[in-house]
Amino acid sequence: MSLENNNTSLRQQQAEHLASSLPTRRPRLLRLRLITWYGGLVAVSLLFFGVLVFLLTSQSLSNSVDASLRAEAGAAQANIRAELLRHQRLHAESDWPTPLSLSVIDTHSLSKDTLGITVKVFDQAHHLQYASKNEPLSITPTAVMYQHALQNAGDPQPYTVSGQNKESLRILVEPIHKPQVAPGGQPGPVIGMLLVARSLSPEEATKTQLLFLLCTTGALVLITALGIGWGITTNVLHPLSDMVKTARDIANESRGVHVGNLHQRVQRPKGHDEMVEVVDTFNEMLAALEKAATAQYRFIADASHELRAPLTTIQGNLAFLQRHSDELPAEERKTMLLDAHSETLRLARLVDELLLLARADVSADTITTSPPVEHEQKSTVAAPRGSLREQPVELDHSLLQLVRQLRGRLAMDQSSFQLKVSHIEPVRVYGNEENLRRIMLILLDNALKYAPAKENGHGGIITVSLERKGQEALLQVRDNGIGIEPGDLPHIFERFYRADRARSREGTGLGLAIAYTLVEQLNGRITAESQPGEGSTFYVWLPLAV
Structure with a gap:
């Protein structure tokens, strides 16, 4: 019985150790890690996509504004040149020629529906000679603008300035040259400055709306993706939760005298992925443990039974001889001692074979x-x-x-x-x-x-x-x-x-x-x-x- 008690105590200790090593709550760390990685990946992807869309849209709007400014400036320069050439032809043969001035320009030729674009013409003294009538922006030319126009006369580039009320304006400043009679000649001297401007408020409003739309859509997509990811990971990791529950049940049940609840199995999920392989392997391990535990329990019980029989014979014979040694004939005493000796030899042989099996199992x-x-x-x-x-x-x-x-x-x-x-x-x-x-x-x-x-x-x-x-x-x-x-x-x-x-x-x-x-x-x-x-x-x- 002591051998069985020792085996039971050992299995109880192993079961308690297994139970103590299991988490007390349902494990969510792996799920949270997967969701965190998945959510982070989705968030980075959305951020990259949003930034890319915002930058491309901003660049497209900027290019569109610059193109409209260049087109308006080109049309205005053509009209101004035509007016100056017409004035030169009219007064070329006059006895009283007048000096060429921007004041001779027919302002009606510049008055067009410019779709929010302000056109202004200044002379060399920065005096305003013409301004478009469609709510012209309040822009006063500066020496810096004039210098910028002269330096970039060959390839003028629009740039952004701050107007009244800190409004962002996109302007294009070009010098106005005195036209040469001979076509294809060098440009004449600068006689004025053309300023074309447009407010960036519509584009900034568009970008603000786009940014709000991207943030709102991105947040909704991220929340939806996290919800879907949580559901998927919960479904995928459900077999792992079942394995933890099964292992905990087995550990708790195994604290008793019996083999335990090793007959339990984790339900096999559908499909043929790695999780199915993990569940199958876990169930195979449980089957092997159940088989080994059953065999071990039966082995200990059989060993106890086999050891008890010779020990009982030896104990009974010796106890009987101790009480009745004087009453028994010598032949009967000899027979009982021989029986005890025979059982002792059998017991020694059994112990030797058990020791041999134990050593063989270890190696x-x-x-x-x-x-x-x-x-x-x-x-x-x-x-x-x-x-x-x-x-x-x-x-x-x-x-x-x-x-x-x-x-x-x-x-x-x-x-x-x-x-x-x-x-x-x-x-x-x-x-x-x-x-x-x-x-x-x-x-x-x-x-x-x-x-x-x-x-x-x-x-x-x-x-x-x-x-x-x-x-x-x-x-x-x-x-x-x-x-x-x-x-x-x-x-x-x-x-x-x-x-x-x-x-x-x-x-x-x-x-x-x-x-x-x-x-x-x-x-x-x-x-x-x-x-x-x-x-x-x-x-x-x-x-x-x-």
């Missing part, structure tokens, strides 16, 4: 608690050497030596069993010779236990063979005993399993489990075939040494 790469009888074909390449694969071993020599020893023992015991060798080939495998001998001895000893008793002067027949099969060695041990029932065959390699529990047989129920574990560590496999009433055959495949 094994993979531990299988419920091995199948039939296996699929595995790779025949020899495994690297490990704790049980130390060096090449002549398996045929070890087998023949073991057969000779068993034959000698059978002869000394005057046993009717026959141990035959049908076929032996030279075979070398990697491994520990002692453990290879243990595997063969377990199979031979198992065959001797279940071989038929002596009938008509003949006992059971055990036949062994060893041969090469491709890149593997095949060891066969066949007997003509009672056989194994089909329902028992899948379980014969489980620990403490006995095919016939009602039959009083020697042994601990660990022999075939030990053989299976040792063969598995050698990168081999072991299977069995049996027909009830006809006998059984055990097959062991081991990779050849290269």
Whole structure:
């Protein structure tokens, strides 16, 4: 009972540790991180798009204003030149010529619907000679404007100034040259200045509306995207929440004496993405844990039962001898002591086998608690050497030596069993010779236990063979005993399993489990075939040494 209590206490501690390591609230950190990254990406994209649209729109509006100013300035310059040329022709042959002045310009030729553009003409003294009638902007030319016009006479560029009430104005200033009679000549002297201006209030209002529209639309798009992202991440991460809940339930349930709630599984989501693979892997892990926990619990229970039987016999015999030693005959006392000694030997053998299994489990790469009888074909390449694969071993020599020893023992015991060798080939495998001998001895000893008793002067027949099969060695041990029932065959390699529990047989129920574990560590496999009433055959495949 102490062994079971220790195992229960250990599982309780493990369950409490697992439960304490789980979050007390539903984990949202990953979801928040995903939403933050997703929202940040959407926000940056919207910001980039909004800035790009705003800049392109602003540039387009500015280009449109500049183009309208240039067009208006070009039309005004053409009209002014035409008026000056007309005046020159009229007074060229006059006896009383008048000096050329901007005052001779017919203002009606400049009066047009200029769509919010103000046109002004100044002479060299900065006196206003003409101003458009469509609510002209209050702009007074300055020396700076005049100098700018002279410096950029070849390619005048519009620029922005601040008017009254801090209103932004876009202006274009060009010099007015005295026209030359000969076409294509150099420009004449500057006789005035043309100023074309337009208020930027409509464009600024348009940009303000656009900025408001972009901000409002961007905010709505961002909120919508965050909502959609939250829903998507919630749906995608729902299996993870289920896994956390399942793990917490298992940890809480496992605090009791029973195996726990390992039968729970996470519902498999639809689709074929990585989350489905994660859920499948988690469910496979739960299945493996459930299988291992069940096997461990059964193993501890069976071990406790097997240990209790010899201990009870020893305790009972010694207690009886202690109370009635003077009353019992010497022969009966001797018999009881022999029984206690026999149980002590059985107990020691059981402990040795348990220790061997424990050591094998620690050194094994993979531990299988419920091995199948039939296996699929595995790779025949020899495994690297490990704790049980130390060096090449002549398996045929070890087998023949073991057969000779068993034959000698059978002869000394005057046993009717026959141990035959049908076929032996030279075979070398990697491994520990002692453990290879243990595997063969377990199979031979198992065959001797279940071989038929002596009938008509003949006992059971055990036949062994060893041969090469491709890149593997095949060891066969066949007997003509009672056989194994089909329902028992899948379980014969489980620990403490006995095919016939009602039959009083020697042994601990660990022999075939030990053989299976040792063969598995050698990168081999072991299977069995049996027909009830006809006998059984055990097959062991081991990779050849290269």
